[in-house]
Amino acid sequence: MAKRPHPVDGKLLSDYADITVAMFPRTRAVSFFDAAATVLWSRGPAPPPPLQAAVMRVLSGGVTGGVVTVPLGGSLAAYVLPAIVDQKPVGACSVVIAGGSGKNEPAPPSNQVGQMLGPVMNLLGRSLVEARGSAGPATASPGVTAGASGDEGGDGEDATLSDRTRELEWLIDLTADQGGGADNNAILTRVLRAAIERMGCTLSAVLMPDRQVNLVVHAGNAADSDAHRLLARLRASLLHATFEQQRVVVVNQLADRAGERMPFKVIAVPVLGGSGKVSGVLVFLRPVEKSNFERRHLYLCKHLSSQVATLLARRFDLATGLHTRSALETYIRELAASNPKAGRGTLLHIDMDQLHLVNDRFGFDRGDELIVRFAGNLQAPALPADAVAARIGGDQFAVFLPGKTLDEGEVIANGLHSAMHNASVAALPEHVAVTISIGCAEIDENVPDLTRAQALAELACRAAKDRGRNRVECYRDGDNTLARRYADITTVAQLRHALDNDRMTLLAQRIVPLQGQQYEGYELLLRGLDDAGRPFSPGRYLSAAQRYQLLGEVDDWVVRHAFTELGRHRGLLYERRIRLSINVSGPSLMDPAFWERVEALIARSMLAPALVTFEITESVALSNLAKATDLISRLKARGCRFALDDFGIGVNSLSYLKSLPVNIVKIDGSFVRDILTNQRSDATVRAIVTLAREMQIDTVAEYVENPEIRARIAAIGVDYAQGYAIAMPETLDAMLQRVRADSEAAVGQLLAEG
DSSP: OBBBSSSSSHHHHHHHHHHHHHOOOTEEEEEEEEEOOOEEESSSSOOHHHHHHHHHHTTOOOOSSSSEEOOTTEEEEEEEEEETTTTEEEEEEEEEEEEOSSSTTTOHHHHHHHHHHHHHHHHHHHHHHHTTTTTTTTOTTTTOBBOTTOSSSTTTOOOHHHHHHHHHHHHHHHHTTTOOTHHHHHHHHHHHHHHHHTTOEEEEEEEEEEEEOOOEESSSSSSHHHHHHHHHHHHHHHHHHTTTTOEEESHHHHHHHHEEEOOOEEEEEEEEEETEEEEEEEEEETTTSOOOOOOOHHHHHHHHHHHHHHHHHBBBBBOOOOOOOOHHHHHHHHHHHHOOTOOOEEEEEEEEHHHHHHHHOOOHHHHHHHHHHHTTTTTTSSSSOOOOOEEEEETTEEEEEEOHHHHHHHHHHHHHHHHHHHHHHHSSSTTOOEEEEEEEESSSSSOOOOOHHHHHHHHHHHHHTTSSSSSEOOTTTTOOOHHHHHHHHHHHHHHHHHHHHHOEEEEEEEEEEEEESSSSEEEEEEEEETTOOOOOOOOHHHHHHHTTTTTHHHHHHHHHHHHHHHTHHHHHHHHEEEEEEEEEHHHHHTTHHHHHHHHHHHHTOOGGGEEEEEEHHHHHHHHHHHHHHHHHHHHHHHOOEEEEETSSTTTTTTHHHTOOSEEEEEEEEEHHHTTTTTTHHHHHHHHHHHHHHHOOOOOEEEOSSHHHHHHHHHTTTTTTOOTTTTTTEEEEHHHHHHHHHHHEEEEEEEEEEO
């Protein structure tokens, strides 16, 4: 730890660092600087030169916005914050924070760091000024409202640095064991209850009317009705003082209009939201017979306010101030737990249509501005006063309408639709507009489960998009289209679970040569796994994946697992000259990023590219012929092979064959299956074989189901055959083990013959 002699209490700076770590558990280093950019105290590695340069910029006053972010490589980022007193920087703090471990989670945004560490920097600034002796004794905080007696601080005792240290120690001890997975409401209640006991109070409350937060905590387990009634009487005045006048309120002698003394003392401090604006008030009531509130209580309340803001920040979206998805779910479930009828109502799922067009044309700043404008409409008068809104995705919102039937919810949704359309018109240039689609579902005795209601509202929104966008759709029983969509959504959830938990497997079906070629092959087939571990056809999975644009994720799973397993046996496969065929969907075929990942997997597996064949369907390849040709040529240049699957069923298939640089055509099974009885099928197969041979393209017949079909296609000149008459699919592992056993047996036979 680097330190130089300084009148600032080192223990106090250590406590400030502890609070920083409590707010950001992934903190790797904290350093405090004076006005000359000299390090006062550090924890962790010494600040690197880029960080020191940022500190100088902050202290010079040449930075607007309050926080300077310095990327340090990987997921590490450093943040430099000034300590401001009388609009001048008197010191600074640098904090190095790491991103999360899951899916490359980045370090937190600078506005979140500034919001949460702002109170710490205010205290640091005062500490630095007081330590220099330029400010004299601690004085009353500005904006404190005196009570009837004019007594602001009880016995007038100043909050010394040691007082602050003791309060910080208590706060840290209280919050150190919160744990990342704990329920934020439970943590907040525990923090307030502990503060009540420490301050000798009867009641504490967090009031945030714009966010439907009205948390009241009493000392012990019994509610104090007098304190509750007084809070109700003071609520409007406290909110006015906090929001309109932005004042701290400390009243040690409270009287009503008739001059009668009230039985409680009051202290109230603002709670700041994500934009740094006041979003609520933290209140404590203390029995009048107890001693007056002192400055140390005000100091503690300000820190508690920061802690409250930190906990509530996890419930609200920083950009819009709306609830998060999880906070909305918690709110609805808490309502239902207190009163089942209170948890009934209508749920709206709102999706901004084609916001990406605004981002592409005008930039993401304009798109973000539009999102904030839209969010601003999710309140009265467009919504009832008791409605609760959440931002659940980048351009998606949800609204809960307590007590509203589906018909009532539809009326509200249509009004909201008009209001949000007007917001779009006002925010964008002429002839440019972003519309919204809204889906409605009711939470009632038929749909009591919140998760299902959310899914129904979402699929109703998707139906609105399918039916032209810019409209409101409701889920009602008996709507077969939406019922099928709900089944698809359920299937998609099952597919995601299967992909995330490897509840999928790969089978291999043999492809044999018919004309004396040296290579044999296997097509890899995807299967799901049931609860007993048995494979089943993923047809319903793939149908839903296609509808909801998840085929790319399926392809990623297949190539990742295929190359991982095949790479372990690359020598065996090369020795036995075995080719492996992998199916690729249309979205992946047209995605250059997918092929970059494939190339990286091939290189990592060290599998010979000539042994890898990618199968694509004829219809997909012809839908964007130029792009498909470019991507196929790129992989062919690296040695891979391509097969055109389901060939022959498209219009003018033979004329398009010369345009695609493929190595193999797989004749569609509909021609092979009835080749013995249908002269047209026989003629089609012969024509395909003739043209392919002239172009030096191999042919494979699928669905070879009996020996007679095998004999016929061999006579016609088809190069390879695949189907149940050749071999049944087997697990990839079983295939590899069998090939290894055959190889070892062949070697043994050679040794015996030698």
